[in-house]
Amino acid sequence: MNTRIHLALGAGVLALILSLGAAHAAGVDPSGGLTGPWLIGAGTQEDQIVSALKDANYAKAVAARTFDLTVIRAHFADDASVPLTSRQIAELARMAPGTSPSGVLTYELAYFGAWRVGAEAFQRVQTARRAGKLPDPRDVLAAIPPRADPIRDLPLTVHLVRVSGDRAYVEAETEAQYFRVTLALHGTQWVIVGENNTSKLGS
Amino acid sequence: MRYHIHERVVVLTVVLVVVSGVLVWSRPANAIGNYNRSAAVAYADQWALSRNSNYPQFGNDCTNFASQVLQAGGYPQTNPGSYFTCDPSLWYQPFFVNMWWYTYSWINADCMRQFFSNRPQDFELYGGSPEYLQGGGDILQIADGGGLTPMHARILTGPGYGSDGYYYNNREDQHTNDEYELTWNYALDPSWALYPWLVNW
Numbered sequence: 001m002n003t004r005i006h007l008a009l010g011a012g013v014l015a016l017i018l019s020l021g022a023a024h025a026a027g028v029d030p031s032g033g034l035t036g037p038w039l040i041g042a043g044t045q046e047d048q049i050v051s052a053l054k055d056a057n058y059a060k061a062v063a064a065r066t067f068d069l070t071v072i073r074a075h076f077a078d079d080a081s082v083p084l085t086s087r088q089i090a091e092l093a094r095m096a097p098g099t100s101p102s103g104v105l106t107y108e109l110a111y112f113g114a115w116r117v118g119a120e121a122f123q124r125v126q127t128a129r130r131a132g133k134l135p136d137p138r139d140v141l142a143a144i145p146p147r148a149d150p151i152r153d154l155p156l157t158v159h160l161v162r163v164s165g166d167r168a169y170v171e172a173e174t175e176a177q178y179f180r181v182t183l184a185l186h187g188t189q190w191v192i193v194g195e196n197n198t199s200k201l202g203s
Numbered sequence: 204m205r206y207h208i209h210e211r212v213v214v215l216t217v218v219l220v221v222v223s224g225v226l227v228w229s230r231p232a233n234a235i236g237n238y239n240r241s242a243a244v245a246y247a248d249q250w251a252l253s254r255n256s257n258y259p260q261f262g263n264d265c266t267n268f269a270s271q272v273l274q275a276g277g278y279p280q281t282n283p284g285s286y287f288t289c290d291p292s293l294w295y296q297p298f299f300v301n302m303w304w305y306t307y308s309w310i311n312a313d314c315m316r317q318f319f320s321n322r323p324q325d326f327e328l329y330g331g332s333p334e335y336l337q338g339g340g341d342i343l344q345i346a347d348g349g350g351l352t353p354m355h356a357r358i359l360t361g362p363g364y365g366s367d368g369y370y371y372n373n374r375e376d377q378h379t380n381d382e383y384e385l386t387w388n389y390a391l392d393p394s395w396a397l398y399p400w401l402v403n404w
Contacts, residue, residue, distance in 0.1 A: 061393035091350030115351055115396060125323075126330055134323055141291075141320040144351055144396050149332035151393045176392040177347070199347035200390055201355045202263060202379035 046161045049168045052190035053181055054156055060108070064147040067116040069109060075191055078103025082182050082194035104194055118144025176200060238404045243276030243340030247358040251376035251383040259296060259303035261310060268378035269342050269356040270296070270309045276340045278325075278404055289314040291321040312344055312353040319400055329399040333359075333387055334373060343375065343387070344398035351396045359399075360384060 056075035063072050084092065084101045092101055096110035122143035128135035154174035162169045166185035173179060182194035250271070254260045258271050274280065280295035289307040291314075296305035308318035319326035333343055339361035344353035357375040373387035382389075391397070 057394070064394040064396070087349055091348075091352075094352070095350060111351065118351065118396075122328060122330065125328065129327070137321065137323070140323050140328075141317065143320070143328055145328055145330050145399070147393065147397065148330060149334055149388065149393075152388060154392070174392070176390045176395075197349065199354070199392075200380075201345065201347045202265070 045163060049161055049163065049170060049183055049190050050156070050158055050172075052183060053170055053172065053179065053192070056192045057156075058151070061147070061151045063108075063112045064115070065151070067112055067119065067146070069112060072108050072112060073105065076105040076108050077184065077186060077191045077193050078105045079182075079184055079193035085196050104192060115144055115146070118142055119146045122146075173200075237277060238340060238402045239275075239277045240338060240340040240402075243272050243358075243402075244360045246275030247272045247340070247360055247376040248383065251378075252381045259305060259310075262379070264378035265356045266312045266315050267310045268376075269315065269358055270294070272340060272358050273342075273402070276402070278402070289317065291317040294318045312356050315356065316344055316353050316398060325402065325404040327401045327403050329401050333397060333399040338401060341402055342400045344400065345391065346396040346398070347392070353396075353398050355379070357385070359387070 052075070059071040059075045062068060080103070082103060084103065084107055088104075088107050089101045092099055092107055092110050095114035099106060099110055101107070121139040122145050124139045125135040125143050128139075154176060156172050156174055156179075158170065158172045160169070160171040168183040168185075168190065170179065170181045170183065172181070177200055178198045180196045181192055183190045184193045247268075250268070254264070255271065259267065261267055280297075281293050283295060283297065284290060284293045284306075286304045286306065289311065291308070293306040294308040294315075296303060296309045298304070306318075307314040309315070329341075339359060341359040343357045343359060345355040345357070346353050348354040355377075357377040360374045360376055362373060374384040375387055375389075376383055377385065
């Protein structure tokens, strides 16, 4: 009797293992796709798109430390069909008054351009302090230190990649924020033409 | 003999009063070292995951919490002036007529930044990596809203061990998404602007 029960249990477990294995081999998520990252398609093109997003984020991290705008121009582009969000338009007006909200490249250039001006003010503040003087209040108010910490790789969890011709839409997240990004294929390279990111910090 | 003792006591008292008066008088109003960092950190750690009913409370409570920590460290509120404004010369929050009154510098990250900027003798932006900031009670403001304006604030509580057991140069407490002893760079995007404020008061 016991032997039969054991055999039945063993067969059941074996069947479960085999079915999970078959599902895995077939690319089927046994959880029904309710949890975890997933892609629509999982081919080379999707990999290129995700890589483009990662590279663009890394370029921004580099620019936050060097203000090298060439890396930004290499990964972002304005696109008339992808307007800035209302929040980006408001921030653009604050960072670069009078600038036409042409797209995400314009926005990123304004962001790092204004930050560079703030970093220059910060340098003047530092110089004054080293000289034992109180800095100019206008410089103190304008000062924004460049990022000085090492660039930390925040793993990107991709939830969705949707491709339509030379356009792609990605939803993803890191520990810090949620990304909703539109990309366009320029020649052989995917570049970011729209982004609507949300911090996880609250305020 | 008894007269001499009284005379000595009087002279000694006069000397003590004069000396202490000179010391107090000669100390700059904003001399470095007044900030009680231990008290600031103790407050931050005590209230990181809850709310103190002696202060106003907000859904977005990060800057309000940073203000409370500053006050716990002894940083004095300014004299009252206008309320509910972003005047960079004001920072206070009294309770009277059955309600909280406050300046926006008490509760709003960018108004707090403007207040700090208006007091360069008391607050200094740090230029190195915040990883090396170790002054408990210092404040890290974070521009996580897409622009360069700080939107969030955390309290640096000093070096120690993170929840993962590893040693980190800095831990932080914060309100809004209430957190206790985060590692300093947890959930910080590498391209956001940071405003690490040293309290030099």
